[in-house]
Structure formats: structure tokens, C-alpha cells
Amino acid sequence: xxxxxxxxxxxxxxxxxxxxxxxxxxxxxxxxxxxxxxxxxxxxxxxxxxxxxxxxxxxxxxxxxxxxxxxxxxxxxxxxxxxxxxxxxxxxxxxxxxxxxxxxxxxxxxxxxxxxxxxxxxxxxxxxxxxxxxxxxxxxxxxxxxxxxxxxxxxxxxxxxxxxxxxxxxxxxxxxxxxx
Amino acid sequence: xxxxxxxxxxxxxxxxxxxxxxxxxxxxxxxxxxxxxxxxxxxxxxxxxxxxxxxxxxxxxxxxxxxxxxxxxxxxxxxxxxxxxxxxxxxxxxxxxxxxxxxxxxxxxxxxxxxxxxxxxxxxxxxxxxxxxxxxxxxxxxxxxxxxxxxxxxxxxxxxxxxxxxxxxxxxxxxxxxxxxxxxxxxxxxxxxxxxxxxxxxxxxxxxxxxxxxxxxxxxxxxxxxxxxxxxxxxxxxxxxxxxxxxxxxxxxxxxxxxxxxxxxxxxxxxxxxxxxxxxxxxxxxxx
Numbered sequence: 001x002x003x004x005x006x007x008x009x010x011x012x013x014x015x016x017x018x019x020x021x022x023x024x025x026x027x028x029x030x031x032x033x034x035x036x037x038x039x040x041x042x043x044x045x046x047x048x049x050x051x052x053x054x055x056x057x058x059x060x061x062x063x064x065x066x067x068x069x070x071x072x073x074x075x076x077x078x079x080x081x082x083x084x085x086x087x088x089x090x091x092x093x094x095x096x097x098x099x100x101x102x103x104x105x106x107x108x109x110x111x112x113x114x115x116x117x118x119x120x121x122x123x124x125x126x127x128x129x130x131x132x133x134x135x136x137x138x139x140x141x142x143x144x145x146x147x148x149x150x151x152x153x154x155x156x157x158x159x160x161x162x163x164x165x166x167x168x169x170x171x172x173x174x175x176x177x178x179x180x
Numbered sequence: 181x182x183x184x185x186x187x188x189x190x191x192x193x194x195x196x197x198x199x200x201x202x203x204x205x206x207x208x209x210x211x212x213x214x215x216x217x218x219x220x221x222x223x224x225x226x227x228x229x230x231x232x233x234x235x236x237x238x239x240x241x242x243x244x245x246x247x248x249x250x251x252x253x254x255x256x257x258x259x260x261x262x263x264x265x266x267x268x269x270x271x272x273x274x275x276x277x278x279x280x281x282x283x284x285x286x287x288x289x290x291x292x293x294x295x296x297x298x299x300x301x302x303x304x305x306x307x308x309x310x311x312x313x314x315x316x317x318x319x320x321x322x323x324x325x326x327x328x329x330x331x332x333x334x335x336x337x338x339x340x341x342x343x344x345x346x347x348x349x350x351x352x353x354x355x356x357x358x359x360x361x362x363x364x365x366x367x368x369x370x371x372x373x374x375x376x377x378x379x380x381x382x383x384x385x386x387x388x389x390x391x392x393x394x395x396x397x398x399x400x401x402x403x404x405x406x407x408x409x410x411x412x413x414x415x416x417x418x419x420x421x422x423x424x425x426x427x428x429x430x431x432x433x434x435x436x437x438x439x440x441x442x443x444x445x446x447x448x449x450x451x452x453x454x455x456x457x458x459x460x461x462x463x464x465x466x467x468x
Binding site for chain 1: 193
């Protein structure tokens with residue numbers, strides 16, 4: 001039990017100051033130039049997004065902190081964070097933002113930038129590989145079930161070549177080939 | 181009546197032919213003609229959006245452009261496909277520069293996005309174009325007020341300014357069958373499907389919490405309108421016996437299966453035997 005008046009050991013610094021020289025001041029503009037990023041600067045850090053997020057309590061960096069870090073230019077830490085890939089994409093944060101910041105959309109933008117720099121989970125690259133090699137994410141394995149219901153045996157109308165052709169020339173194609 | 185261009189996606193036909201068949205049978209009963217869109221690409225899911233935004237918009241713009249040439253609205257039973265198509269549609273309608281860049285690419289395939297064919301979820305077509313009154317008139321085997329919990333699915337409802345779908349659409353559609361809608365605390369919560377490739381344990385926990393919330397509120401059945409949500413709530417439910425030592429025995433039905441039964445279709449016509457958690461107990465709940 002702590003005695004009254006007893007000196008408790010406190011850390012030298014409560015909050016590590018931000019090293020201004022390490023900030024990437026262009027990051028805010030970079031995100032704002034991406035789809036649905038325009039409203040980023042309207043964030044006043046109320047943390048409604050964090051309150052709305054079903055899994056924010058297991059995130060070390062909370063949604064409102066990620067948004068603040070983008071505005072400040074803490075680029076590397078945002079793009080290398082595991083949190084952006086753990087986003088459920090449920091849009092609860094975005095839906096409730098009183099300032100109209102498209103939070104979930106902005107995390108999608110971050111994931112695109114992270115991917116461009118090679119920071120992408122292997123399991124997501126594997127899905128890209130499925131799209132490039134098979135042209136679809138799911139293939140019919142039980143065609144007798146379709147037959148029982150008088151449905152045509154394969155996925156109706158799907159052009160696997162179209163997927164391979166289109167995504168083969170975009171970032172997905174480069175990613176799967178091993179480049180960036 | 182009306183004709184629609186169906187974008188069936190890949191998950192529904194590959195994993196849930198019972199959803200596809202029940203949708204077609206229900207549509208037929210209301211005189212809706214559903215024609216599969218030909219030569220269309222997979223929507224890529226939110227995971228493609230995460231790694232390759234440009235590629236994701238391009239494949240989906242291509243599908244929308246093909247639908248434009250049919251002059252019918254584009255209808256899908258999958259929340260994932262709906263979310264992708266509607267988001268890209270919204271983007272291309274509101275951002276002229278982006279649309280011009282996309283159309284420059286599509287021109288090489290002889291296509292152009294014009295935005296005349298609107299992407300719509302099948303349940304919204306039932307609600308808006310058929311209407312509750314017409315549906316009510318055709319119900320021959322109403323349910324006895326049995327409690328059904330609704331899992332809407334995130335990409336059906338949000339972002340609301342893009343999807344333009346409100347929860348009432350599905351809750352009214354469930355009520356018109358004679359069933360009761362069970363309210364439960366976690367009704368808005370995500371099923372966890374999107375993070376499944378990145379963190380399986382988290383995804384399963386989200387599905388488990390959802391099922392527990394439904395069950396605790398007294399739901400006897402639950403309904404979904406998305407194959408990814410069904411994977412999480414129906415298929416994963418079987419695994420929860422081992423991972424959590426919990427057995428919910430909560431049958432998960434696609435909405436057109438429920439409506440189909442109330443319209444007099446038999447259990448085989450809606451593929452009831454294919455639901456992973458046995459769904460046949462619902463046959464004990466007709467009011468007559």
C-alpha cells in the first residue's frame with residue numbers, strides 16, 4: 001500500500017515529444033489527393049471513430065490517433081501499422097464522424113500506399129495471386145449441388161480472362177510478379 | 181414485369197447455390213426476369229480495394245459499363261459485390277476526372293461507363309419494385325411469429341450515402357412473411373469476414389459474439405443476405421463447438437429462402453438441405 005507522502009517513481013518524460021524533423025509534411029496532402037480523402041483536415045480529434053469501432057480496444061494505435069498521425073505526417077508509422085490491415089471495413093467509424101471524415105475510406109488509401117511500399121500481409125498478396133491466376137476468388141467445387149437446383153454447372157457469366165487481363169496490368173499484377 | 185441484369189459474383193454460385201436458386205424462384209413468382217450478365221469480372225472484394233484501388237475501380241467499372249449496354253439495372257444478391265459496384269458507381273458519378281481516366285481505359289475494350297444501369301441489391305428490388313403489398317398478397321404459408329434475427333451485413337448498410345439502403349428494408353421484408361424480427365444488442369456488428377485472411381482468431385470471435393447476442397435475445401433463426409456473412413455465421417458456427425466449446429444451433433437462412441417458403445415453395449426448391457446448421461426446423465413454424 002502506498003503511504004501518503006511517499007515519493008512514487010515517475011518517468012522522466014510523460015509523453016515523448018514528436019521530433020519535427022521526422023515528420024513528412026506532405027503526407028496529409030498525399031492522402032487528401034486520394035479518393036475520399038478530401039475531408040481529412042476537418043478532423044478535430046473527438047475520437048467518435050474510436051468509440052464506434054468494435055475492435056478499437058485491441059488496437060494499440062486507435063482510429064482517431066491514426067487520423068491525427070496522418071495529419072501530422074507520421075507517415076512511416078501509419079503505413080507500417082498492423083491496425084490498418086485489421087480494419088474490419090465495417091464503416092461504423094466513417095458513418096458516425098460528425099465532421100464527415102471518411103475514416104474507413106482513408107484507411108483503404110493507407111493500405112494502398114503501404115502496398116506500394118511492400119508493406120502488405122502475405123495472405124492479401126495470396127488473394128491477389130488467386131485473382132491473377134484463376135480470375136476469381138471462389139471456384140465451384142460441388143457442381144452436383146448446382147445441378148440439383150437446376151443451375152448451370154459453372155459460375156454464370158464470369159469472364160476469368162477479363163479479371164486476369166485487367167488486373168494483370170495494374171498494381172495487383174506487379175505485386176504478384178514480385179515487383180511493386 | 182421488369183427485367184434485370186444479374187451480377188451473381190463468384191461466392192454465391194460457388195458456395196451457396198441455395199441462395200442463387202431461391203432468389204431466381206422468388207423472382208419468377210413475382211414476374212421479374214433475371215438475366216445473368218455475360219463476360220463480367222469478379223468484383224475483387226474489399227481486399228482488392230485495399231491493395232489495388234485503381235484495379236478495383238477498373239474491374240468494377242468494366243462490369244457497370246457492360247450493364248449499361250443491357251439497359252437494365254444491375255442486381256446482385258451479395259453484399260460484397262453490391263458494396264464494390266455501388267461504391268465505384270458512386271465514385272464515377274461524382275468524380276468526372278476519375279471517370280474520364282477510367283473511360284480512357286475501358287475504351288480499349290470497346291466499353292464506356294455511362295451510369296445508366298444502377299447497381300442494386302436483390303432485397304431492395306423486392307422492397308421497392310415489387311413492394312410489401314404485392315408480396316403480402318402472394319404469401320400462402322405465413323410464419324407463426326417465430327423470432328428471426330437479422331444480420332444485415334456492413335456493406336449493405338454502410339456507408340449510407342453510398343449504399344442508400346436503410347435497415348427497415350430488410351426488417352419489413354422479414355415481417356411480411358409473418359415472422360417476428362428479434363432485436364439484439366450487436367445487430368450492427370460486423371461478422372468478421374474481411375479480416376479472416378489477416379487474423380482468423382479475431383474473425384471467428386466476432387462471429388461468435390454476434391451469434392451469442394442473437395441467441396441471448398431469443399432468436400430461433402437468423403437471416404443473412406450475403407455469402408461472406410453466411411460463411412461466418414453458418415459455416416463457422418460448426419467450428420465454434422471446438423474452439424469455444426459453445427453450440428448455438430442457430431440456423432442461418434438467406435432471406436429469399438424464408439420468403440420462398442412463405443410463398444409456398446418447398447424445401448428442396450429453396451435448397452434448405454444445403455444450409456450447414458440444419459435449417460429444416462423452420463418448417464415447423466408455418467401458421468397454417
